[in-house]
Structure formats: C-alpha cells, structure tokens
Amino acid sequence: MAESTQNLLKQALTYESLEMDSPMSMLMIDSVLALICKQLSCDIVFAIKSSHSNNTFSPSLDIVDTSTYKVASHSTKHFSQQNLLTQAIEQNKDLIDLVLNLSKPLHIDQQHSSATTEQEQFICQFFAQSIDKNLAISHLEITPAASVGNVSVVLIAMSLQQTTVTIDSQPQSCESFWQSVLDEHCFHLAAAFELKRLSVLLVNKEKQYQELFSHLPMACALIDVKNLVVLQNQVSQNMLKFEVGQSLFDCLRDDDHALLQDTLHIVRQGVLRQAWCEVPLKLGISTHWYKMSFCHALNSQQQLLLMVEDVTERYRLADELTFHSNHDALTGLPNRVQFEGMLDELLASDEAIPACVAFLDLDQFQVVNDLSGHQAGDELLQQVSKRLKQLVRKGDVVARLGGDEFGILMYHSDEVSSQQVAKRICQQLCEHEFTWKKVKHNVSMSIGIATFDPKAKDIYEVMSQADAACRLAKQEGRNRWHYFSSDDPQVHILYTQMVASVDITGALALNQFELFYQLIEPLNHNEVGLHMEILLRMVLEDGSFVSPAIFLPAAERYNLASRVDRWVIDNLLKWGSENLNIWRELSMVSVNLSAMSLADQKFMSWLEMRLMVEPELVDKLCFEITETAAVSQLEQATALIDLLRPLGCKLALDDFGSGFSSFAYLKTLDVDFVKIDGQFVVNVCTDRRDKAIVSAICQLGKDMDFEVIGEFVETAEIGVKLKTLGVDYAQGYAINKPCPLSTLKSGIRSPWLAVRGLDNMIYDI
Template identity: 30%
Template sequence: MPSTILIKHLQRSLTFVCAILISFIISKAFVIEPEHFPTISIVSSVMAVSFICYGNRALVGIISGLFLHYYFAGKEIGVTLLFSLILPSLPYVFALLFNTISKRFNDYPISKKIGLYFIIFCCCFPISNSLLLLWVRFIGDQIAPSMDFLSYSVLGSFLTQSLISPVLIFAVSQFNEKSLKEYKTLDRDMRNSSDNDKSYKIWLLTCTLLMLIAVTQPDPLLLNSLCFFLLVLIIVGFGKHGFIRPLIMAAVVILMMVFDSVTRVNLSQNIDANFYGLFVVLSVITALAYLLASHNIKNYELTQKQILNERIDPYTGLYNITQLKDDLSHIRTSVLIYLDITPTLTTVSDIGHAGRSHLIQQLSLYLSARDQGMSNFYRPPFNTGLLSFIPLSHDIKDELKYLARYLKKFQFFWEGSSITLVDPTLHCAKISNDNDIEMAVSILCEQPPLVSVSTNWVDVQPTPIYKICKLSFIQGVFKNNHFELHCQPYLNLSDKTAKSHSFEVLLRIKSETGEQIPPAEFFPLINQFSLETKLDSWVVKNTFKMLDLMVDDWGKIEKCAINLTAKSLGLPSLAHSIILSANKHNIPLSRICFEITESSALQNEQQAIDTLNILREAGSKIALDDFGTGYASFAYLRTLPLDVLKIDGSFIKELPTNETDRLIVSSIATIAKEMKLETVAEFVETQEHVEILEPLGITYGQGYGIAKPRPLADYLAELKNSEYETLKAS
C-alpha cells in the first residue's frame, strides 16, 4: 500500500515537471528578445492553475520542473535553486488565498466568485508578480529593469491570468467530473436558456471561419482588424452562448494578436509605441469582457433565483410542476413517481394545513436522505402527495421495491406522536423528455388509492381524448357532429321464423385522425360535464331522422331500442319532445323501445314514471337495461311501467360453465314470464349460449355471437334490400 501511494505521488510530480518544461517551450513564442521577457507567461499560468487545483500536492513537481529548466539553461546552481524556490512562491500564496476565500464564500453566486478571481489573480497578482520578477531579474542578471519591462510585465501577466489560466482550469476540470461542476452547469444552462441552437451554431461557425482567415493573413493591419472584429463578436456571445466557449475563443484570438506582434518586434528588434498600445487595448478589452460576462452571469443568476422562488411551494418547500418539466428536459428516459398520501391524511384529518405541510416536508427529507437518485421532490397541482423521478435502469423494479419497503419505515412526528403512512402506493410511469409532462402528471394523480399495492405502473401515453382539453374535446364533438350511429342486431330466440328485426342503437365517436373512440373513453366525459340530456336528444333526433330516410317498410322492424339516461328521464319536457320528433319524421313509436340504464339511480323517480307512462301510451315499449346489477332491480319492477328486461351480461358471459349464473338467469326469465315481460340476454358470445338460453324462455339474444356492432346506415340499407335469411346468415 505505501509503495502504491509513493508511485502515485511520483507520477503526479512527474506530470507537473512535464507541464512546467512544456510551458517554458510554449512561452518562448511570446518572448520579446530585446527585453528577454515573455509577454505571455504560460509558466506563470501553469503554476497558478496547479496550485489552485491541487494545492500543496503540486509544490514538489513545480519546484522540480523549474530547477531542471534553469539548471539546463546554464544558470549557476545557487541562482537555479533561488529561482526554483522564489518563482512558485507568489502563485502559491495567491492560490492559497483564493481557495481559502472561495471556501468561506462557497454559497455565494458564481458572478461574485468570478469577481473574486479577477481581483486576486487579474489585478493584485500581476502587480505583485511583476515586482517579484524585477527583483529576481536584478538578482540574476545584475541589471536594473526598465519601466517598459515593468509595463509589459503587468499587462502580460494580466492577460495571462485573465485568459490563459481560466482556460487551463477548465481544461484540468475535464479530468474530474465533479470539479467546477457548478460552473459547467451554469455554462450549459445559459446556453440552453437562449433556446436557439441555430444561432449558436452560426455564431460558432462565423468565429471559427474568421479565425482561420485571420491566421492566414500576412498583413498585420488586416489581421488585427479581423481579430478586433472577432473579439466584438465573441464578447456579444458571452452569456448568450455560455461563458466557457467564448472565453476559450477570446484567449485564442488574443494569443494570435500577441504572437504576431511579438514576431514583428523580434524581426525589427525595435519596440514601438504601437506594440505597447496594442497591449493596453487588449487589456482594456479583456477587462470590459470580464465586466460584461460578470454582469450577464449576475443577471442570469438573479433571474434564475427569482424563477426558483416562484417555483417553490412556500409551505412545503417542494418544487412545482414547471421545475419538474425543466429537470426532466435534460434526461432522455426516466421513471416518474407519484406518492399519494391522501389515505394517510384521511385518517388524520384533524392535523390541519400546518400538519399536512409538515408531513410532506418530513417525507421529502426522509426520501432525500436515501440518496438513490431522487434528489428533488415536486408538489403536484391540486393533489396531496409527492412527485419525483429516477433514471430508467435495467433493475428499476428492484429499486422501486426497495423504495416501497423504505417508505414503510417512515415515521411522521407531530405534536409528540408518530404514525406510519397508510397504504403508501408508488404510482409509476416510464416517460421520455418528449412526453407531455403535465398530462403524465395528471394521469398519475388521477389514480385511485389502492390497498396493499406497493407499486402501480401506469400507462401515461395520451389517448386521442387526452390530446386536448377534455371539455373542449367533447364540446367539439357536439359542435362538429363527430358522433356516429351504430347498432347491434338481436336474435329472436322465441320465434326463429320471425320476419321482422330488432336492434339496439349504439353511439361511437371518430377522432380527428379518423380513429374510432370506444364508449368507455367518451361516456365518462359526458357524465363529467353533465351532457347526458344533450346527448340523448342528439341520439333520438338523428335516429328518427335516419329511420325516416332509410326505412320504407316498417313491417321489417319489430323493435328499435334507444337508450335514455336517468337524468333525461327527470326532464318534464322529454316525452313531449320525443313524440314531437317522431311525428315530424313519421316514426311509428310502436316500433321504438326506450331503454333505461338500471345501473344509474333515477334522480326524480316520479317524473321518470310519468315520462315513461306518456311514452308508453304513445305506443313505445320500455326496457330496463343491465337488470340485476343496479340500485333497485326488483323495486323498479314494481314501480316502473316496463315491457322488456335486459339481463346484464355479467350473468350471461359464463353461462356455459357457471351453474349459479344459469339459476339466476332462469329465475329472471320466470319472473319476466309471470309479469308478461320480454327478456333480452346480453353478451351472447357463442352458439352454446344460444342453446342454453332458448330452453330458459329468453326472448332475444344480443352479443358478438349473434352480430357485431355496425354502422346503423349500413344495417338499414342491408335491411331494406335483403330478406330475413340473408340478414340472419350475416
């Protein structure tokens, strides 16, 4: 173990030695030969970055690298040792100062940390470093440095620490994922906030092309003009396109300009005023760029802080759904989790709003402490519970099982007492970043409380109904007449030779894509928005209209069954409007049978009885649908004026194998016969069903074994042009 640690230290020290030696080689490209001074000191930058990132661990390697360079450069051993110890001292002290202050102000915004770096390394360090170099040069060469040397030293050191050192810091951070994570995240978020990938690509391409053009220019005036234009373009990109990429590009452009100027000075062996002026201008531009970048970052941070405050629930401290959408936008696939705590709150309803908030807070802290990918928690709108997400993985089911077990250990402490969660269920859904997150959350939150179910997987893929507002959808169906009339024929089991036909009118909806939406999806919306009476009116009116248009011989029709809801039967005007519509379309009401859905309670029973009596007196028949499953099956037999009983399909489905169902159906058939009522058996799926029902005295059979639902217009056209035997065979 000690030998491994020693090898690791030696490898690290060797890396720093190589970095120092390479930086001396690169720095030669920026040395002013008349002054024997590097305008851009890559060595100084490497030392500063090494001490900032690695602290004391870099000291041995840096000193060793300096010693080797000066020793092989022909310096005396004493001078070599002096240079090797003195030169790293200032970067080390300033790096130590910067790291100490940064740790103390760790929670400060990044804009202030950048300001701190600018003050310490871009302002104070260049002056201190220049004074140290003056002294070292005087000690080494015994020559008093000129004021020009001092000026170039300060400006060169300023440019070095302003541009080269930050670029090297970000380069070093690429080898450590956690290093400078907040800076990288801020850079990414600033680029993403502009939400214009095209403009970023154009900006990047333009800058790259201009740099390539500038590099090939032999004319210094043209090169500097292109570079100054480039700097303006790059500075404009600060903030809008992040700050790391603009910083790197600005460093490259300024190095190009300095290298070109140093090359021309060395060729002419003359330092003119233009050279010094260029350094001053570049330093001013760099300082302004820092100010602009800090200002943009500060504004972005303030905006994000304000947005964050708006996205946090003040009572529970949880994020809202908008923050959830932002967080999920960066993840390709994940599992959205909703924990409904309604069952728990129902049992402790006296804890009040404060207690509910504390429960949510304690629960989120408890889950956060688990540290298994659930870092943030969100408050769903209009629901009591917690939302979170975890990345999708191959062992996601095992992870959710562990999470469910972990939840069972949770204790909610309130006013000296503690309780566990009541029936906690994790409602989970697989989602991708292109899903409609609001819709997915809505579907998850609509899940009913489940007993003894720890994990409930939910399909949140939107059906055609969920693609738009529910109310808007169903209103649009009425407005645009998207309903379609279908029917399902009966089979007369009591008289196989009957020439007339019976059928039930059904309803379907076509979505905008042309797909048919099943009743199970749109009927709940009809009930939810109290549109039952409007729907019944539409069905009666359009059925009568189609019958008038397509039926020439009413002798072929024995019974056309139309459903009426309990709410419609409570309207005093219903019977009158039906009779009026029948007269208008020449419909013999003796051929119409109105079905009452027995699974819904009659809201105004006396009015319903009056309405049914009027319709019956007008010639209609009345059927009680879903008999045997509703609120008051046998009570309705006593009170309602009925002609037909429709036996619920739940008693018919398993008739061939279930003796109990057979006894129930036989009993209903006997009661109906005694009351002189006809019977219809639903869910007749096979010929075996037919063979069982016939001896029991059931009048009609209805189901897929008899005939599948079909468009009413097609059936009436077929009925108009065909004989009974043809229809029966179909």
Template identity: 30%
Template sequence: MKNFHPYLYPAAGFVCVNLLSFFQNRLLGADAVALMGYVVPSFVGVVTGCVVSACFTWHQKALQEEKEKNDQHSEINTRHEAFLQTFPQGVCTVDGEGVCLQINEAFLQLFDCKSDNVLGKNLFEVIDKEPSHLKKIIQGTPLKHCGEYKLYKLDGCPVKVSVSLYPSPFGTVLTFSEVTLTIFLKSKIDFLHNHEPFCGFLNLAAWKRRVEEAYAKSCTDYDCRNFLFIVDIDRFKIINETVSYAAGDHYLKDFAQFLAFKIGASENICRLGGDEFSFFLLDCSHGEAQSFGQALLQDLNAFETSCQGRVLKCSVSIGGCPISAQLRSFDHVLLGAEAACNFAKESGRSLVRFYDPEQDEYRENHGQMEMVSHIQAALAGDLFFLRGQRIAPIMEGRGQGGMEILVSMRDQSGATISPGAFIPAAETFDLMADIDRWVVQQAITWMEENAEVCASLDFISINLSGKAFNQEDFADFLHSVVVQSALPAEKLCFEITETAAVKSCDKAIDFIHKIKELGCCFALDDFGTGMSSFEYLKNFPVDYIKIDGSFIHGIEHDEISQEIVRSIQRISEKLCVKTIAEHAETKESLVFLQEMRIDYVQGYIIDKPSPLT
C-alpha cells in the first residue's frame, strides 16, 4: 500500500474539494461565478494533496534509511563481537584513563577473572599492580608493540605476557599473549620437527644431517675416524605375536632408553624402523669401535623389561661401518652398516660384524651398492628399455607362439647393463617395485602401439618380481592398468618365478586368481629349481610352466636332465598346463625336446633378445 502514497493524498484532496464544490453548486446555481467556485477549490485541493503526499513520502523514506543503517550497524557489531570472542589472544579496549570498555573470553581466561571484575574499572588497578612502563605507554606513546610484562591474575598470581597496542578512534586496543605458553609451543614444534615422538630420538632427516657432517669431516681429515652402527632386535615380532602389541611398544621404549644410556649421547641415535636403531661414534679407532660394539652387544643381550606380568627379552645383531671417504656418500655408509648387520644375522644372530668392501662376503654387496645409484638414475632419467624374445611352438597344432618382454638398462654413458647385473641389487635394496611398475606400463603401451604384432602372437609374457605379491596395492595397480588398456586380456601372460611363488604361496595364489579373473594368463618361471616343485605345482592356477634352463642346456648329453624334463612334461599334461623350455641353444636339444612333446621353446636357437621399437 505504501507504493500508492504519492497518488493517494492528491486524489483524496481532489475528491473532498469537489464534493464540497458540488454541494455549493447545487445551492448557488450553474452561473459562471458558481463554476469558478467549483474549479478553483479543486485545484487547491490537488496541490494541497501533492504537498502532503510529498512530505509524508520523504518522512517514510528517511525512517526506512535510518532503520537499514541501524540494522547494518547492529550486524557489524554482532560480527565484531563474534570475532572478538573467538580471537585466540586476550583483547581489551580502554579509554585514555585506562578504564576497561570491552574484553573477550580469551582475556578472561588468561587473567582468570570475570567480566564484572574488569569492565568499567581501571585496567591497571586490576592486572598491573607493580610500577611499570605499561600505563605510561598506553597514556602517552602510540606504539604498536609494548614488549613483555609481568602482570597479575585476579588471585594475585603473576603471568608473563607479550602486550601489543593499537590506537583507535574508540579507545586503545590491547592484545595479550602468554609468553610461557608461546615458548612452550615453539619448543614443542621445534622438537617435533627434528625428533620422532615414539622414542624421542632424532628423526631420520635431522640425524642424517649430523651423520653427513661427520662424513664431510672424514673426507677432509683422513686421521678422523667415525663409525656408524645399526642395532637390529632379533625376532622382535615374537613379543607382538605372543604377548601383545602394547607390550612390544613398551619393550621398544625401555630398550631405547637403555640404548641411549649406554651410548651416552641420545642426539646421535635414530630409530630407522620398527625394531632397528642406528647411532654413530665420533673420533674412535677401528679397535675402539670393535671393543665398544662387543661391550654394547653384551649389555643389550642382557637387557630385559616386564609388561603385563611377562618378562620381555630379546637378543640383538649389530653391524658397523666406518664413515670414510672410501664410501662415496652417506647412503653408502648406511647401506654398508646394513650389510654388516645382515651378515651378523645370517651368521647366527647375536653377533657384531663390521663392513669391509675388501672381504669376500661383502664384495658382492659392495657391487650391488654401486649398482643402486645406476638403478636410481635409470628410474629418474628413463634409462630402462624393453627387449623382446620369441617363444616358438615346437609341436604342430600349438598355435603361433608368443614373446617374452625383458627389461634392460643403460648407464649414463649409454652402455647396456644386463638384467643379471642390476636385478639382484634392485631386489636387495627394494627397488624392484618401481621397476615392476615401469615395465608393466611400458610393455602395455608398446603392445597398444603395435597391435599388428600382438595379433600375430598367442601371448606376450611380462616378468613380475617376487616383491609384487608383498605389495598390498600392486594387484590393484595391475588390475587397473589391464582394465584401462585396449588390449585383449587373454594376450597378456605374467611370469612369476617358482621360488617367489613358493615363498609367498597363499599371497601368490590370491594374486593369480584376481588377475586371471580379467582373462590374463600366468606362467611359472624357472620351474624345477625349487625343493618342492611338484608338491606346489598342483596348487598354482598357472597356464604355462617354463622349465628352468639348467635342465635344457646340454640336455642331449645329460640323461638325468632328460628324465626330469620328461616327468615335468607328463605332469603338465595331466594338469592341462603347457610347457616352455628355456635356454634352448642347439639343434640337437630341439630334437630331444620335440620327442618329449614339449609345447614351446625359447632360446638363442630360436631368437636372440632385441630392443622393442
């Protein structure tokens, strides 16, 4: 209705005046004088109505604008109050005399008081009971930061706070932060940045920096001898499995404290893994390091603690490695100590061993350590490449045969490194997972780009390492890659070694079943090398058996190998599994293999591996 106000009052004035004039006209008659008495009042009524309407409309608009302005101010005040109350620092607004005008909840908590104790009262009489510069600064100098002061809670207890000052048109705004809490939180953050919380030792990154400093000193000062040790708790999982995981955690914490006590410098210790610790000694000779290692071994083997009414005790194995320029980096030093510790465990456990690249037992490990850097560079620089080798049918009616995809590597100079040189190092130092994924991705990409080659073959096999079964997400990764590819799944055959399959029997069987659901095939590689080959063969749902090359090489002259291959072939026929003979190199061997009814042959007599293009 308010939208019609500009028209309502003029219309009302017009109607009222015209009604009055109408009755006047009836009384006076319809002469000219009477007509003027009718028109003039009408005009006056309209003008009067317009003036009244304009005044009323202006008044209503002014009232509406005032209401909207008040609502905006109310909303701003509400937001300001909400922000003030949630602000983590204590906030207080005072006038020029120090009278408190406004406070927030954090202020009340900091000084342990209620709003009635502070609002409307002089702030300095409440919290600043000793002479200080705070009152003078607030009343005089317009600084933004006052500094740190000892103020007082309502009960008189002192509290050290950092005070900041912000002048405003409505008074002086003060913010208060408890210095004690700030220092504590900063120290806590600094500690967690450099330490792992479970045992309180340096984390790997911080500890590595300390060891690298020692390594750098060893490289410049050849008289300086430092040693890195690794302590591995033998059969620690027995505590977790026979007592409880809580008891295992209790043992680890007590063991860590005892280790720190024996070493005397907790900042030199790092927890590498669940039950593996490492520490370093500075400025000691090889003889001193050996003596210390033996004494520590005896002390740690004698250590015991109790939890849940059970006595907990384990032995340890210790490996040591000199931090010297002979080993090219910190990683090589750590790997050397790891190799020495592993050798101690392999030698019977509860022993101390020191790494020496000149000793026979470490020479192979040293070569693998050198190979690790090449593998890492190949993964980062795309220096791996694929080769293919034909698998031909030897019996009629066995189809078109297949091809095995092999992985090779180049070093940074371009020289080819054979799989036999880098695969053992990759397996030892847990790099096979990355290589497996690279091979699968690249092999499937090549097959998609060479569809005509794939169509001319019955299957193309890809090798998987034994580590694949122990990776929780590798089966999902392989499943996803196969589903997303445009390849017929039945063309894909994945090879797993007999040794790896037997070692992780249940996991291998579950893995094979999951991938075979897509239509893929599986081959059991290097068959015959295991101790229980035939016992496990019936349990693996494979499609092909690749007879190990040690039985095929020189088979024409070895009657024992002939009988072993014949028995493998007979059992494979019963299981409806096809056989592939590896490393066939002579025509004479082909004759024997054909007589034994082997299905496929692979070897230099058929085809030599060549790069896939």
C-alpha cells in the first residue's frame, strides 16, 4: 500500500499529469481503482470526485455553486453493467449530492442494509434498480467523502452475482475490511487530486501573471539585487529599449545616479514599501523624463518590481508654463517678473558688476490703438520688440514691463555707453515706418536711464530712478532720453513722488494712515455743533506724519487717489458709527474727493452703496471737489450732485478762484459752499485787490444762494476782516491746527470770535 501511495503522489505531481483530464491522469485513476478491485476481490469500483472551480475571480462559494463532478470506474467483469451504472451516476446529480454528503459508511448486502435515513434508502434503491435483472448486489460499500482542500472523493465498491445463485451472507469482518481499504484509498485519492489541483493552479497562475505582466499597458521590469534588468514586459522593451542583463544606471546621466541609488536603498531597507524618482533617460538622440516606481517583487530572489511612467509631456508643459510665467506672451521678451528677478540677482551678487537700467515708454501708443485698433497696437509692439533686441549690445536684456513700457538691463555699462544705446534707439525707431491699412504712424520712444547702485536697499530704488527719468524725457517733448541725476531738481521731484506712491500702496495695505480734523468756524451766524474738514496724514514707522502735500500728488499721478479716498470715507464712517453721540452733535463734516475719483465709475458705485448703509451719518457729510476738477469734469461733478442730494449730503467747491476765468459752470452746479482760494485771503487786510475779489465772491454767493468759506485764516485780524466782507465761514491755523480725529471728545462748538467784535475776541489755537 505504501508503495502504491508513493507512486500515486509522484504521479500527481509530475508535469505530464498536471492537466486534470490528461491521459496520464485518467490512467492513474484507473490503476488505483484496479488495485482496489484486486485487494477487495470485488467486481466494480466507482470514484466520484468533486472539486471547486480554480477561477480565483469567481464569486463566493456560498453564493454560487462552482463545483465540478467526475465519475470514474473500473471493473474486472460485468463491463456492460459498469458502463450503464457509470452513466446513470453521472446523470443523477441528486444522487451525487447525497453520496458526497454521507456522514457515515453505507453498507448493503442481501442479508441487511445500514440505510436508516430516507436519503440512504434512496441511494440503496437507486443501485438496486440500476443493475441488470439477472444480477443481484451481493455486497455494496460506500465511503463518506474524504475532503482535502477544494477536493472531495467518494469510493463505491460493488460485488455482483447471478440471481439464480444462492448467496451466502458475507461475514462481518469482510465489511470492516472493505471500509478500511476504501477509506485509505479515498483519502489518498483526495490528497492526490488536491495536490494536482494546486499544482495546476500554480502553473496556471504563473502563466496568467506572466501574461498579465507581458500585456500591462505600463512599462514594467524586474530588477535584481545588482540593479540589473532580469525581465521586462513588451511596453518596456518598446519604450525603454532596455536589454536583459543591462544595469539601470547605464542610461542615466552621472548627476542622476545618486537620486536613483537613494530611491532603491529606501525600498530595499524597508523605509518605504514603495518609492519613486523622476529622472531623464537619453534614448538615442532625444531625452525623455520617466517616473520610476519601485516595490518588492515578493519573491525569494529579493528582486524589485519597476514600474515606469513617461512624464515627458508634464515636464514639457512645466517648462512651457515656466517660460510663459517669465516671458511676455505677445512679444516673447522677458516680462516684469523675470526682469526684476535679474535685478535681484545683480543686487545680491558679490561681484560689483557695473550696470545701468533703462525704462522705455512708446510715445503716442494710445493714438495707434484709437485710430487703427488694438490689433495694430499689438503688431507695433512686436515690431518694436524685434528692433530693440537688434539695437542693444550683445548681452543686454530687453524686457516688456507691461503695456507700452519696456526695460533694458545693460551689464558692464556706464553713463556714456548707456546713453549711446539710448541715442541709437531714439534715432533708429524714429526712422521706423509703421503702416496699418494704409495709415502711417510715427514711432518714437522716451527713455530714462539710471546707474545700478549695488548698495541700494532694493531694486525698486533704481527702477524708480529710471522711471522718473523716463517721465521727464516724455515731459520734455518725447523721442529723447534723460539720465537720472540726484542733483537735477526736476528729476528729484518726480522721483520723490514715485517713492511716495510706493509708500502709499504699502500704507493702504498696512492701514498706516490716520484721520485728522480742522475746524471751519462760522463768522456771521451762531451754530451749536462743530463744522470741520477731515484731513489725512500718512504715519511712518517712527510715528511721525507725512503731509498730504507730499503723497497726494503722487497718489493722483500713479492712479491711487480713488483708493485713498475710499480709505478716508470708509474709516470716517466707521469712526462715526463708533462715536455716534459725538457725530450727532456735529454741524457738518467735509471730506475731499479727488478728480480721479469723480472719473472712476467703480468708485462712485461703491460710494453710493457705502452711504446708503449709513442713514444716521450721511446728512452731516459735505463733499469737497476742487474748482479745477469741477470745470474739467463738469458731467461727472453733476452726476456727483445727483447722487448726493437724495441722501441729504452737501457739496462744496474748493480752491475757488484759482481758475477764475468764467462763472458759467456755476449755473450748472448747484453747490452749497464755495471755499475761496487761500491766495486771496492771506493778504486781504492789506491788498485792496484781494479784498475786492473776496467781496465779489461773497456777493455772488448771496445772489446764487451758496455760502462762502475763507481758507488760510492765519490771524484773528483776517477773521474779523472776512466777517466784515460777508464771508460766512473761516478756516485756518488762527482757529486751530489739524488734530487727530481720535482726540475729538465733543461735537459742541466753542465760539472763536465773540459776537461783540474784536474787543472781546477769543483766540484759541
């Protein structure tokens, strides 16, 4: 038996018998059944094998029956009966299910049967009815199923005799012997079939995985401990051109070896289960970027699985994005970001490289856009960009800073060489003909140049100097250049304003402004509440204040005025809401609006919405605009009046008389107050002409129903004189100097001049 069992297991594991239905497999089963017939001296032996499907992707066995059945038989005689019984068993699934689920051996002979249950009786009846009428079952033994893994086996042994022959009962020992032999063979068969099933499964899975590995859409390879390629799939062969036995490092640049080595080390040492790196590989004449991911292959050779993804397109797009982020899309020149980056590098360099920076502004560019359209303007910018690159020295950098503004960084340059470049540009561009749809346009540039100071606190210092010089060149008539010199008073003024504009932007961002107030004193009538004008101061880091005479011109020149006006109005209304008791005591609060704010529709829309949400505050507000702004933007000034009147706000004309050419616009503007320009007030006590002008304005106010305010009241005598001339209000240092709004504790007025006149004058600064 041992020899037969060993042979059985050997045959079960041989390559030739790995296929379950192979001739070798069938021969093995027949040999075992023949051995059983010989040992038991029986006529027929049946083997019923049940095994579950090898498909690992099948659903749960509890839900779907994936079992398959095989019935094999061997007979020493009664061959026709063997075939009939085998077919009958194969066709009766209910019988097979009952046999495979027997919990104990089933014995049948002519003397007795061990069938006790209805299912066992059905089995006995099936075999009794299935044999030939001339034959009778002298002995039948059925084993319980022997199950090993996914395989179950049942053995059925049978002896038949002619019905005319008297059958002696088999001794009890024969039944035990049959059971013992059948049980042992049944278990060995089940074990052999399970081993064979597992062997087939392993071989099939190996083939399956190799097939999957070969057809994966991603390049994959196995890498041994020496970093050599030992296996790769089809995609890897086509894409990477690796050779089996080739080192991964062969296609890498020397500089990338350390990165790949570190990635491999991280996985092999178990720091991470998976790690990746992105490296360029040179394949032929081109270089591609690949993402190499490594993980353990989970085999005894300690190999790594390499998965490779081509990321060349991402790197190309990243390079393209980097280019676009540093270059102007229209002209292809470096943009402001890259230009400033170059200046930063120059400033941070330890080498004191002499350099100059030029700012260039295309003259009358807006005319081209207005007459010929933006498409013509774009074409002009492209042509100018090409010409500028041709006209600068080798190594100089030309950049488009925005709109029609360009910049040039001239390395190893001084005042003489930089002005030579500027002269060449002005001469050549002036001769450049630009024609668009038969319309000719003149081309010229204004250029400002500044020496790059390596000791400057930042790059914006030299950029502001070049920009100021450029603006001066434009003011002097265009198509010329100007070199920045701190000794030039005109350039110094422009430069101071530009620096102030930078400070304004920072102050707005950091809330570094403070509101002040100055009283406007009634002269000819008594008021309970204060009438005052809101003023603005910029706060420096040391706590000192910057006069608006310095930063407001810069705000208007660099389009920041409306942002400043918004800050003033917003913070004034916040103060009013937080100090509502004081606000209610006030008589009038005047706020200045710049001409730029009048022309800014976005600002005007914001102003309307901001005032509408403060119904308790707006009726005390009076907005001041200069006479120059009102005359130059009469339509916008009228729109402001239309906006303010329904809300209960007042309107005042500031600096009245500075333009003093015509009063025609006063018929259109329905103003509440007119503030006489201070130049007519400071000498009103001694200059009869100033006195006459003030008197005329007062008479005009009476006739046109507006009140008059005199500015620059620096002495009490001026105040008294204005009162006698009919001026309604006075404002100046003689009354009070501007004070922080945060210090105002009451809105109740204390009279400045006594009603009885100069004898009882109260003077309080």
